[in-house]
Amino acid sequence: MIKFENITKKFKDKKVLKDISFEINKGHLVAFIGASGCGKTTTLKMINRLIKPSSGKIFINGEDIEKKDVIALRRNMGYVIQQTGLFPHMTIKENIEIIPKVEKKNKDEITKRTMELMEMVGLNAKEFLNRYPTELSGGQQQRVGVARAFATDPEIILMDEPFSALDPITRVGLQEELIDLQSHLKKTIVFVTHDMDEAIKIADMICIMKDGEILQYDTPENILKNPVNEFVSEFVGKNRIWTSPEFIKAEDIMLDSPVSCLSNLTLNRCLEKMRSNKVDSLMVVESKTKKLLGIINAKKIQETLDRSKEVNEVMETNLISVEPNDSIIDILQLVEDNNVSTVPVLDKNKRLLGLITKSSLVTTLSQQFIDTEEGMLS
Ligand SMILES: Nc1ncnc2c1ncn2[C@@H]1O[C@H](COP(=O)(O)OP(=O)(O)O)[C@@H](O)[C@H]1O
Ligand SMILES: [Mg+2]
Structure with a gap:
């Protein structure tokens, strides 16, 4: 589905991605995790071409994304970031509908879809649609961000630390909602986080990065049980398996x-x-x-x-x-x-x-x- 082939990135003389290759299967949620500055956001932004690789190729469904029309490429991708990216002078309804409207979809259909999306992310449409972002709590704004990412029913959703700024209880609520959404929508989701608990909870696969390299790309279970090296096991935390005892098998x-x-x-x-x-x-x-x-x-x-x-x-x-x-x-x-x-x-x-x-x-x-x-x- 998404394939990185020998991707490197240099900012001036600094190599921030060092020849990384990986594949993400259709319908999987992959969490990229690692310390601040290890290259997670850079990796994510290459998928929607906000950042161009210095070398290497990226394929989506077998097509080199460099050869695709960038607008068409991004239309097929939802993007959720930490600071929500909601437009402050637009209502919630306008924020969610901005891309469908640009695409000149039928008005009634757009409204119907907006209602579905609000329901999907657990927000009361009547109560919230005509409010402005600042009139919502951080968690509610982030729900709108998620709804907007799903608005055009894209194949791929990119999420860059979408829940990091939220308080722990709200964060856990949104994680659970995402798991629930994903269980029936089966989008391909690339999810950046620095929270190992979050990654273990939501991801089908986890990609652990350090200094622009991939240390381990594996299932949550294998990362817990068979960390490839000392760094990964330290990072995961020695007793982490006990917070996920369901991974201990007969x-x-x-x-x-x-x-x-x-x-x-x-x-x-x-x-x-x-x-x-x-x-x-x-x-x-x-x-x-x-x-x-x-x-x-x-x-x-x-x-x-x-x-x-x-x-x-x-x-x-x-x-x-x-x-x-x-x-x-x-x-x-x-x-x-x-x-x-x-x-x-x-x-x-x-x-x-x-x-x-x-x-x-x-x-x-x-x-x-x-x-x-x-x-x-x-
Ligand atoms: N536009 C840029 N110009 C120069 N350096 C950058 C730029 N964007 C990111 N970097 C550097 O690249 C490295 C990786 O950044 P980033 O991908 O944002 O890390 P992460 O998301 O894992 O915290 C960092 O050292 C960062 O300072
Ligand atoms: Mg980042």
């Missing part, structure tokens, strides 16, 4: 090779196997497919008098299990609701991939507190 905390046995093993043999492996339960699997058939625990065997029986006669087959992508939050809930101490991790075909035990959960959770304490000491 596969991250499971034991990889749980002790298992076949269904025709006798209970006596099962006990032996438990003893030698120092475990109190066995996963009973089908030999070829590794499909999980049941679980047997030591207590159950102790209750059974005839230990020459095969495990398939007494094993528990009513199983609570999770998939590799289930989050630690869901797993904790499951353990609590079902009062189980082990949860097998199965793939779509019910094959056994690993095992989560109460103790692996506790270890993971206590890690949080250890890390936090270290963090507090340092």
